[in-house]
Amino acid sequence: GRLPATPASVIGNNSSMTALAIEPSLRYDSRDNPFRATRGWFVEGAFTYTDQVDRDQFRYLGYRVEVQRYIPVFQGNRVLLLRAYLAKQDTVGGGAIPFYELNLLDLNNGLRGFDRGRWQDKGALLFNVEWRFPVWQDVEGDIFLDEGQVFGDYKDLQLKLFRYSAGAGLRFVTNRKFGFRFQVAVSEDGVLTLLRGNLEFLQQRAAKLGFGF
Template sequence: MIKNTVLSIAIICCCYLTTVAQNKNKSKQDSTVKKNLKISAFPVAFYTPETAFGFGGLGIGTFWLNPENRDTRPSSVQLGLSYTTKSQFLLYMPFEFYRDNEKWRVVGEFGFYKYFYNFYGVGMDAKEADEETYEVTFPRVRFSIVRELFTNFSIGVGYEFDNFSNLKIKENGILSSSEVIGKRDGTISNIGLVAFYDARDHIFYPTKGIYIQGNVFTSSQILGSSFSYYKAELDTRYYQKLGKRHILASNLFLAHSSNNTPFYDLYYLGSKRTRGINNRRFQDNAELSFALEYRFPIAGRFGGAAFGSTGTVASDLAKVLQSSYINAAGVGLRYIINKRDGVRLRVDYAMSNEGGNFYFTIKEAF
């Protein structure tokens, strides 16, 4: 019998709002500026055993920075706000800005979280029955600025900041008795190199092309880090049209971090790459995962998806090919909330051999 399985229920589509500012009585120039901004917003409610009931809202705004050409990719800002009946609070604002015909790209996130996370132990041998949750409060900053050196290839610098405080863990639990780093709060402050090759035709809903991003980050005590470690990541995505509106998308992710990595910055399965696995169900210093997704139209603004994934974590990169793997699969529904830019509302249900989870958010998983 499967115990302590996280079941997430998304109560969707209470309302839908799309705003495009228009005013026929003003000048043509003023009207053009206003139509530059496209805003979509809607409320959301959910339930998980660790959070109880939660509710809030999600929104996204897309636009071009002046004087960018409308044939270039639009910039975007998302905003999410949620509160749960266990007094948890989530505020997050991911963003992407494009400038100088996409030669400059600024990508990142600002956020503040008071939230519960799962902990089962470290490694693929972690037992589902050992599940416990810990509460932590932290502001978050993710920021990278890159410059295109030649067609589709860009390089730049990135920064990561999380200030973990008020960490509450179960007394005499597996986290309390483990030897993981970071059990007594701490600050992550990492700086690094970011490089990517982006030949996708769209950023919100790619139909063809390839995207490869590599990151190398190291902690910096000069910037206030409580830890001393490094990490490296390789994220590869490929998109292929199958007919006019059918798309096959794939995502291969490979990552490694050093032994001094705090436990809340370890790589883990259960993210958007491996939907269907309980969040942080398996975590360790290295990850290898692969996801494949088939996206297809249904009718009007509605579309669907069928996807599967496999992944593993290990103590170091050399062991990921020798480690055991866990598989997951699921189906999803899509609704176009912004036809101009192809932004979609995503609702997925995915399962592994330990149960299933619902997912509700903006934009595709990859």
């Protein structure tokens, strides 16, 4: 569940490790464009094995599966994005998982209405629904709903433990490059503003408008 602080009793706090990590993955991508998709599927699965080589404290495996579906609406001018994500970790041979490697759900990991590190555990389950629509040239608007929960074991999953966030924003993007994203998300914790940008894209757009930075 939530880890609001990292006291010395938390496994992996105030320490680092040298580890061997193996992560094979498989990917299927039928999107018509990776930056501004209007149709298609994106599916990715990965398996990880991590073994601490300088000590025997940490040894664990994990896997994750992500599915995205882009559905064109109104002749492709508007897009419905459906996303599902599952990640799980388990210890191996009496080893442990350092807290900083646990799965996260927060503003940077799909649950956009919650601050960094808000939800953290061995498992994470997430669903996103996003409606994208044109605003002007390379600008898209979006309205989204996120729901997810973290868990230790699958038996811990409960409907009442899902956390929700919703919001809206703008995406500045072309068919060849992601530019800038501004979103406002609301959850039980309050309101968060999310900003993410590509500096090169912003510089090019500013130059076209007669500005420089």
